[in-house]
Amino acid sequence: MNAVAAMLRRDLRLAWRSPGDSANVVLFFVLGVVLFPFGVGPGAEILARISVGVIWVMALLAALLSLDRLFREDAEDGSLDLLALSPAPLEFLVLGKVLAHWLVTGIPLIVASPLLALFMQLPAAAYPVLLLALLLGTPTLSLIGAIGAGLTLGTRRGGVLVALLVLPLYIPVLIFGVSAVEAATAGLAVRPHLLLLGGLLALFVPLSPIATAAALRQALH
Amino acid sequence: MHDDTARLTASGLVCDRGERRVFAGVEVRVGRGEVLAVVGPNGAGKSSLLRLLAGLLPPAAGTVAWEGQPVTDDPDAHRARLHYVGHLDALKPALTPAETLRFQAELHGQSLSPAAITDALETFGLAALAHLPARFLSQGQRRRAALARLVATSAPLWLLDEPTLGLDADSVARLEHALERHRGAGGLAVVATHGGLDLGAHATLDLGAGAS
Numbered sequence: 001m002n003a004v005a006a007m008l009r010r011d012l013r014l015a016w017r018s019p020g021d022s023a024n025v026v027l028f029f030v031l032g033v034v035l036f037p038f039g040v041g042p043g044a045e046i047l048a049r050i051s052v053g054v055i056w057v058m059a060l061l062a063a064l065l066s067l068d069r070l071f072r073e074d075a076e077d078g079s080l081d082l083l084a085l086s087p088a089p090l091e092f093l094v095l096g097k098v099l100a101h102w103l104v105t106g107i108p109l110i111v112a113s114p115l116l117a118l119f120m121q122l123p124a125a126a127y128p129v130l131l132l133a134l135l136l137g138t139p140t141l142s143l144i145g146a147i148g149a150g151l152t153l154g155t156r157r158g159g160v161l162v163a164l165l166v167l168p169l170y171i172p173v174l175i176f177g178v179s180a181v182e183a184a185t186a187g188l189a190v191r192p193h194l195l196l197l198g199g200l201l202a203l204f205v206p207l208s209p210i211a212t213a214a215a216l217r218q219a220l221h
Numbered sequence: 222m223h224d225d226t227a228r229l230t231a232s233g234l235v236c237d238r239g240e241r242r243v244f245a246g247v248e249v250r251v252g253r254g255e256v257l258a259v260v261g262p263n264g265a266g267k268s269s270l271l272r273l274l275a276g277l278l279p280p281a282a283g284t285v286a287w288e289g290q291p292v293t294d295d296p297d298a299h300r301a302r303l304h305y306v307g308h309l310d311a312l313k314p315a316l317t318p319a320e321t322l323r324f325q326a327e328l329h330g331q332s333l334s335p336a337a338i339t340d341a342l343e344t345f346g347l348a349a350l351a352h353l354p355a356r357f358l359s360q361g362q363r364r365r366a367a368l369a370r371l372v373a374t375s376a377p378l379w380l381l382d383e384p385t386l387g388l389d390a391d392s393v394a395r396l397e398h399a400l401e402r403h404r405g406a407g408g409l410a411v412v413a414t415h416g417g418l419d420l421g422a423h424a425t426l427d428l429g430a431g432a433s
Binding site: 002003006009010013014017018076077078079081082083084085086087088089093220221 | 307316
């Protein structure tokens with residue numbers, strides 16, 4: 001567990017020293033959502049109808065944007081060799097990296113989302129559920145994304161390939177994330193949707209480090 | 222076949238890169254306090270051999286063993302006993318050499334005191350630059366910061382891939398001194414080199430002569 005903490009501290013320190021990377025992801029998220037009122041018109045009714053979907057889809061795309069960098073820099077400067085040669089299991093180190101990725105990209109998205117929800121005329125009753133759904137869903141985005149980033153590490157055009165690999169896997173998170181907020185808007189039970197999001201998270205917490213570590217070892221061959 | 226004088230042994234090592242056979246039938250024996258120099262022309266497989274010995278690359282055939290035990294039996298223990306310094310320095314431009322060393326020691330399950338970090342960096346004459354982000358370091362200084370991890374945490378097996386790349390004469394002497402002390406403490410080293418380093422090697426493995 002010390003290795004997870006050490007990895008997490010290093011990546012957080014790196015993110016802190018170059019805050020632009022994290023800020024770019026949030027700005028992309030905000031700008032992407034803000035484009036919609038210009039595209040579909042400022043009518044409150046239609047904006048409220050599409051608000052949840054737009055926020056979630058933009059959250060997926062924003063999470064995707066930062067994935068290519070997740071292991072590439074470590075691979076290029078030789079750090080990945082050392083991570084793979086560390087006595088600590090590579091799976092733990094991957095978990096530390098993914099946790100850091102979520103803290104520096106996922107959390108800022110969650111913080112920015114109420115502002116965007118206001119902008120998109122989301123009914124006030126749905127705010128807590130939106131935040132809760134994002135809190136459960138965005139870690140899963142980072143976990144799934146790490147698998148894609150690991151698998152495409154050896155390829156030259158990683159960016160597009162990551163998107164093609166990862167976006168289909170994001171669909172369940174999108175479906176349950178949106179349905180949770182829509183249930184809240186309609187006054188229905190939100191618990192089942194949130195439980196499903198939690199279930200996805202519980203599935204990928206062990207699965208993603210194992211799959212990603214295997215992909216990274218392959219990439220180092 | 223177990224021999225008490227040889228701690229690291231490899232037999233019948235075959236390395237394929239893509240479709241190409243890089244080398245075959247390579248034998249390695251390194252005992253306590255011994256240094257094996259690996260020489261050969263570019264592309265002879267010096268780096269690949271070191272990656273095979275580190276366990277980063279699986280051999281196409283053959284085994285690597287530590288005290289007679291194949292390292293694949295317990296890869297975690299093998300990784301704990303080795304230091305690998307490759308062509309890349311594994312420094313983050315935004316992190317200082319001291320921070321990098323501390324992190325690398327934590328990966329080995331050790332927490333270093335600031336004094337221990339300064340000592341390790343001073344072995345390579347870098348103590349004055351301990352708290353300067355690595356992006357301000359020259360190539361030789363970056364190399365020395367990478368080498369400092371050899372002495373920051375102890376490991377019996379050093380795998381060095383052309384460690385003198387970019388080093389000035391003073392730093393080469395410091396590296397020779399560090400290797401000398403490592404051997405004195407019973408450590409092993411396998412060093413790929415183009416010369417320019419007085420290893421005091423007990424044996425030389427010429428990959429160029431064996432292949433084709």
